[in-house]
Amino acid sequence: MFLPVSERMSARKVRRTDRPARAAIAALLALAGAAFAPSTPARAQNFFEELFGIGRAARPPQPPRNVPVQPAPPPAEPGALAPGEGAETRPSVPAPPRQPVVLRVPSEDNVAGQDLLLNGLNGSLRIERSGSAYTAQMTLPGTKISQPTESCTVKLNGGKPVPLSAEGRAQGVSRFSTGSAECPLRFEILDGSVLATPLGSGPACTFTAADCETTPAGLWGPGAASLIPQAGEFDTARGVADKAVRDNYKIMTQRSRGSDVRPIVQEQAAFSSDREQACRTYAREGAHGYCHLRFTEARAIALATRLGANTATPTAANTPPRPRRSRAPVEGMNPDAPGAEPFADQ
Template identity: 65%
Template sequence: PAPPAPPKPVVLKTPNDDAVLGQDLQQNGNAGSLRLDRAGGGYTARVTVAGTKVSQPTESCKVALGDGQPLTLADQGKPNGVTQLASAGPACPLRFEILEGSVMVTPLAEAESCVFTASDCATTPKGLWGPGAAALLPRAQEFDSARGVADKAVRENYKVMTQRARREDVRPIVTEQAAFSADREQMCRAYVREGAHGFCHLRFSEARALSLATRLGLSGAAPTASAAPRPAARKRPAPAVEGMNPGFEAGAQDQ
């Protein structure tokens, strides 16, 4: 028998940046607000972060970054395969990665939390900002199918990474892959009704697959055929019982 073909990198479709523009997104689908817009040749963001009061941790609070004015964002290109933007203000600088229908937000400061002393408010804006559960639940089956494609792309690209790496570089790649799975679980468990629709897991996996493809030198490549969702399998009819089905012999010949 011929040896199995070596794994090939899988490229997923790049997210449509325009799809999130003008949309009101929320952290984990239920907190704060984020709205991206174009301004001239760049992007702006209106961000309100939710948190808890420093003096009374049992009470909630909100802070509008930039006093509610649009924040000018620096376009950092696509180092991980998706558009990456950054706010440059001294108060809670953030990185925004545009995914499909959502935005991954990461604080740029060493601490993941942002404390606003004047507002007596501590916030942790890190996470996936996207639609609420009401908009996601009807698409649960679609997300489940797409996640299978994304997870396969992650596995294939990970295999290619390890095969191409030098022996001393394999262990860090394995450690990174293990951290990806743990980080995805930790981040997505906070998304509202995640267990019912799987939206966060899907977007997190897609981002990982695109990042690996970019590191493999496939940035901007056309989506590969293996990344296309598989059509639903057709159910085969139950086999006929000989002697009871007049068309048995003809059906057997067709098979």
């Protein structure tokens, strides 16, 4: 049967229009055929499970083995803030202010009845107490005015006890002064020693009748022979005193403002210089360090006093701890080396 030319042209256009659709259907059928191929039945099953959300795809993922599962957090109480909330509105607690370090202040009686030497070398100073009053007997070493190359000695107040006037504790340690017109002095009571400072117009005291000029300024303390066996203890105590000076000095500079800091820095530098100058003449100072220790302790106490600390209650011990007694090793039970301290006590 022959169709008219116009109808045949319309049929050809329809067949040309359906070609893309038929090609897409053929591709889907080929893909489905490959999924259902006998060689890969598992892949076909997985394809449809993933496609329709059944089987393994419908189950939630399982955590790996041997991995602890974190428990769910407990329910929050009503009105409680969630973690991380409100942190900006909470006021921060300010750090407590640093407090001065206070060393033990020596008592007035710790030098009473002792024979002290200027720089541990010569002269003599002996302070005695009678009731609440204190007196001093002092022999001053010096050089002759007429012959400066020759040495001399002169007794203060003709060798009689000189009354001492108490001046309180303006710098933390006890102070006394002598009323002698020939050589007025100030005594600062340290631990086992006395720091003497002339109150006259210069560092020297002149005794014209005795043809002797003396320089009593410096540390009056024990002789070097009695100090060397304690060198280890002095070194430990010096470390404590040095740290107290540094800490108190930092607190003082932090409390000061502007132009007030510069005088404090200059004073600290002058202290180090004065200590070196005063202690370099102490007998065998390099072997025991006694003079440096006493000067440093006095400086730490003075700074704590100026900072308003209660010097009656020490916060740091300026006496070294007692050395621990070593224990003998137990044979067969001590795993440490022979003669060594047990590990539990280290």
